[in-house]
Amino acid sequence: MSSPVTSVAFLPSRIHGTGGFATVNFIKGGRVIEYVGERIDKAESLNRCEAGNQCLFHLDEHWDLDGNVSWNPARFLNHSCSPNCDAELIEGRIWIVARRDIAAGEELTFNYSYDLTDFREHPCRCGSSTCAGFIVAEDLFEHVRGR
Ligand SMILES: C[S@@+](CC[C@H](N)C(=O)[O-])C[C@H]1O[C@@H](n2cnc3c(N)ncnc32)[C@H](O)[C@@H]1O
Ligand SMILES: [Zn+2]
Structure with a gap:
């Protein structure tokens, strides 16, 4: 049986509802949690x-x-336009990987990479200085900014 991930805590988030927070420091490129x-x-x-x-x-x-699904705590990770993690496909599994060094206490985020379908229904409240205003993939930021 797999043991629960203890390096991520699930707590109220300023972005939305519940979010995932680092309880340890992660180094850039390190695997944070599997998205099962x-x-x-x-x-x-x-x-x-x-x-x-x-x-x-x-x-x-x-x-x-x-x-x-209930057994996937990584589903609580919120989107950010300036995320500290990426979702990566590694050998047939999805991992949340640190995009930069992350300090314990930081909220863990990744870009949900939504396309433009109904983008207005997904306003972003990530709070980053580069927030595009909507939850979309990074290469679409300029299409939605100021809309
Ligand atoms: C998979 S859930 C993430 C966990 C969520 N915080 C919760 O408590 O259930 C995805 C939903 O969280 C919200 N969310 C995530 N990131 C957001 C963001 N940057 N701005 C606004 N809402 C966000 C949206 O409602 C989105 O549909
Ligand atoms: Zn944003």
């Missing part, structure tokens, strides 16, 4: 996406991961 979930095929993933599920990750050409 249910492995589903692309058709089921499309169904769940159309039903509003926002926790879907690409695994490979056949399979996606639905992280909207």
Whole structure:
């Protein structure tokens, strides 16, 4: 049985609801927490996406991961336009990886990388000085800024 991750605490966040916070220092490139979930095929993933599920990750050409499950504490990590982590696909698994050195106590965030679909329904409150105003992928910031 896998042991619970003790290097991340789940606490009230200034960004939204509950967030994940580092309880230890992480070095740039270090694995912070695995983003686990249910492995589903692309058709089921499309169904769940159309039903509003926002926790879907690409695994490979056949399979996606639905992280909207109770056994995935990483689902509480909030989005930021200036995140300190990235979600990375490593050998068929999704890991939240430190994008820079992170000090204990910092809220752990990554960019949810949403596309422009219904972007106005996802205003961003990350509070960073570079906030794009909406939860979208970094390469789309200039398309939504000031909208
Ligand atoms: C997977 S949940 C993250 C955990 C969430 N904080 C909670 O308590 O359930 C994703 C939702 O959190 C909220 N959220 C995450 N990051 C946000 C941000 N930067 N600005 C505004 N809302 C955010 C949005 O409502 C989003 O749909
Ligand atoms: Zn933002």
